[in-house]
Amino acid sequence: MKIYLAVPRGFCAGVTRAVGIVEAALRKFGAPVYVRHEVVHNRFVVDGLRERGAVFIEDLSEVPDGSVLIFSAHGVPESVRNEAKSRPLRVFDATCPxxxxxxxxxxxxxxxxxxxxxxxxxxxxxxxxxxxxxxxxxxxxxxxxxxxxxxxxxxxxxxxxxxxxxxxxxxxxxxxxxxxxxxxFPGIEGPYKDDICYATQNRQDAVRKIAAKVGVFLVVGSKNSSNSNRLRELATSMGCKAYLIDSAADIDGTWFWDVSAVGITAGASAPDLIVDGVVRRVAELTGGKVEEAGGVPETRSHFDLPRELQEQG
Ligand code: SF4
Missing domain, CATH: 3.40.1010.20 (4-hydroxy-3-methylbut-2-enyl diphosphate reductase, catalytic domain)
Known part of the structure; x- marks a missing residue:
């Protein structure tokens, strides 16, 4: 049994920055820190931040005056930004650049x-x-x-x-x-550079390469994660049985009975710790040897935090 672990996989620069903003705000201002929408679409990340004092809300009416408010990595409409500006709030923007x-x-x-x-x-x-x-x-x-x-x-x-x-x-x-x-619309114009981000493209490229060699593909990510769902669909479209799992606890050992190779990847909001647990569990269940495959590690791996939060060190 072979276990192909996709490269690249997991956290992208935008997710790292967004989670970093919430963590830095909690350190600097203390709990509670309000976050509009789940800062990134991952259950473990959101639950972990909630335990430390982040309060996830959908409507600004839930945020008391004088609070710290953070916009999630997905961005907000102008109307929400303007509403926040009109209120006595300390606002940080975790929208991915x-x-x-x-x-x-x-x-x-x-x-x-x-x-x-x-x-x-x-x-x-x-x-x-x-x-x-x-x-x-x-x-x-x-x-x-x-x-x-x-x-x-x-x-x-x-x-x-x-x-x-x-x-x-x-x-x-x-x-x-x-x-x-x-x-x-023959005259339609597109962006100078693709809007589909580098992290989405690179993770899909790696899945495309590995899917040709495996019967089962595990994608680590939450059900509401768009890029994780696209990875699962891609593996399925290439003939794999593909499963979107939150963690090792979701794995069913019968999935591996008829296959000689398994692929594992992780959406852009899935933490390494969770992915490591999945890899260990698949290795235990199959006795397989783990090999990294797909592409090359990403070099573009950092977006700065807002200056006020960088000073936290
Ligand atoms: S998946 Fe792409 S757009 Fe979304 S946070 Fe990551 S780098 Fe930014």
């Missing part, structure tokens, strides 16, 4: 009254945050989730039309949607 870059693209289109098509999944907080950057009354912003949506979306005046994407989508599926949009 790569999401902030997409926000800037949408705001620039909005200022020029140009319409935007956002490719993403309805209801995801990152999508709500990005849609909420658009305020032009002369243009429109429309959400497209599937190829079928791309075939039917209507844009009243498509001159100067742009598209942007959620950062954690399937690269293959998104390319298919973009092709349809380019056929329907």
């Amino acid at each position: 790569l999401v902030t870059r997409v926000h800037a693209e949408v705001r620039a289109c909005s200022r020029r009254d140009e319409s935007v098509i956002m490719i993403g999944h309805a209801g995801h907080p990152e999508v709500e945050g990005t849609l909420g950057q658009y305020s032009s009354e002369k243009g429109v912003i429309r959400l497209v989730g599937t190829a079928a949506d791309a075939e039917t979306v209507e844009i009243p005046s498509p001159e100067g039309l742009h598209y942007v994407t959620q950062t954690t989508l399937s690269v293959t599926e998104t390319n298919g949607i973009i092709e349809i949009l380019k056929r329907r």
Whole structure:
């Protein structure tokens, strides 16, 4: 039995920064620290921060005046940022800089009254945050989730039309949607550089390479983690039996009965400690030898904390 452990896997720079902001705020200001939405989509990370005094809320009305408030890594609509500004709150923004870059693209289109098509999944907080950057009354912003949506979306005046994407989508599926949009709206322009972030792309590339050699793929990540779900779907589409698991406790030994090789990866918000536990459990159950495979470790691994929190040291 072979166990292929994907490289890269687990925490990305945006998640490391977002978790670091909540930890530093707790150290500097003490509990409670309010966080709008789960700071990252991982049960263990969120439960750990909650135990240390983070309070996760969805609506700013739940935050008392004078509190510390942190926006999650997924970003917030402008209306939420403005509401927070209008209140006596100390606000820190844990939005991933790569999401902030997409926000800037949408705001620039909005200022020029140009319409935007956002490719993403309805209801995801990152999508709500990005849609909420658009305020032009002369243009429109429309959400497209599937190829079928791309075939039917209507844009009243498509001159100067742009598209942007959620950062954690399937690269293959998104390319298919973009092709349809380019056929329907020949003048449509996209971002200078892909909106799907480096962490999402690299983790999908590694899964693609390993999936060709294994019968079962385990993806460590929580059910509400977009990038983890895309990893599981990718492994499934390549013929693997793929399981999205929160931790080693979710593993069923019968999964490995008929296979000679297992792949393991982790979404961008899954902590190393949890991944290590999964690897140990699979090795115990199968007697397999662990080998790292896929790609190369990421070199871009750091986004700075806000200055006020860096001083914590
Ligand atoms: S998955 Fe990508 S966009 Fe999301 S926090 Fe990580 S680096 Fe940023």
